[in-house]
Amino acid sequence: MLIIDGSQGEGGGQILRSTLSLALVSGLPVRIENIRAGRSKPGVMRQHLTAIRAAALISSADVRGADVGASCVEFVPGEVRAGEYEFAVGTAGSGTLVLQTVLPALMFCKTASRLTIEGGTHNAWAPPFDFLSEAYFPAIRQLGVVVDGQLQRHGFYPAGGGRFHVNVAAATCAQRFALVERGEFSSRRVRAVVAHLPGSIAERELKKAAQKLNWPSECFEVCEASESLGPGNIVMAYLQSAKVSEVFIAFGRHGVAAEKVAYEVVDQVRRYCATSAPVGPYLA
Known part of the structure; x- marks a missing residue:
């Protein structure tokens, strides 16, 4: 059984999730110890438990120790279905x-x-x-x-x-994928989403983004997520180039001006466009 120390690096939940993914693909049994040791509330939380159960369900895995708060989990995968x-x-x-x-x-x-x-x-x-x-x-x-x-x-x-x-x-047949350049941009847009909050928040965000990016007006869109169960706000910039798509994001939060949220997205877009890198840090 392969033993993974969950306290390494950032000591967060990604070590657990990545270990589960690799166990499913390789078929290797694993034991993850010191789960989320680097967090203020260490151990398995509900979303991590859902990931464990999901991985177990698709592979009929034998799982031991999968409980909220657990610091050690053993995962023995079967065949993925x-x-x-x-x-x-x-x-x-x-x-x-x-x-x-x-x-x-x-x-x-x-x-x-x-x-x-x-x-x-x-x-x-x-x-x-x-x-x-x-x-x-x-x-x-x-x-x-x-x-x-x-x-x-x-x-x-x-x-x-x-x-x-x-x-x-x-x-089918997986193919080699080499991404060394992004090519010319073919489309770009910014969307501000609000749920159960004044639409003026999104309008202010888009106004600031438009001022800073100097893109055509049709590149900016307000979306009202009325189906959401609770309030929320997010600004997203979508950049489509010849070989790759990228999305840059900033979340509205209490006490932070809409204009500042917009500028956070603008800053990400500017830094991406100023380099020749085909992808941003998260897609990489």
Whole structure:
């Protein structure tokens, strides 16, 4: 059994999730110790437990120690099976991180899968759904794996309650993917999303972004997420180039002016455009 020390590096939940992903793909049994030792509340939390259970379900794994607060979990995977699965975090914990735990293994299956996941879809500690659908999935498709998703309901922190679907096509022949340049930009846009908050917040964000970026007015869009169970605000910049798509994000939060949130996105866009790097730090 391979033993992984969860206190290494940042000592966070990504060590647990990455270990589960690699165990599913390789078939190797693992024991993760000192889980999230670097966090103020160490051990397994609900969203991590959902990821463990999701990984166990798709592989009929033998799991020991998977409880909220646990510092050590053993995971012995079986054969990964494609199919229709539903996973619910039950809090504002990230549903997108649960997806990223099981997706690598399902990409190798000979039959298709459809996943429905409930939980946080847009929070500051995980990739928002738009990043997955507009940047991450297109990159995966260049490997020859067809993955797409549909957002049904936004889930902001702290209410959560978001819901999305992801389709993973049956694996065919994976292909080599070399991304060394992004090419010319073909489209660019900024979207400000508000849920159960004044629309003027989004309007102020877009006004500031438009002033700083000097893009045409049609590049800026307000979206009202009225289906969300709780309030939230996010600004996203989408840049499509010849060979890659990127998404840059900033979250509205209490006590921070809308203009500052907009500038956070603008700063990311400027830094990306000022380099020749094909991808930003998160897609990398």
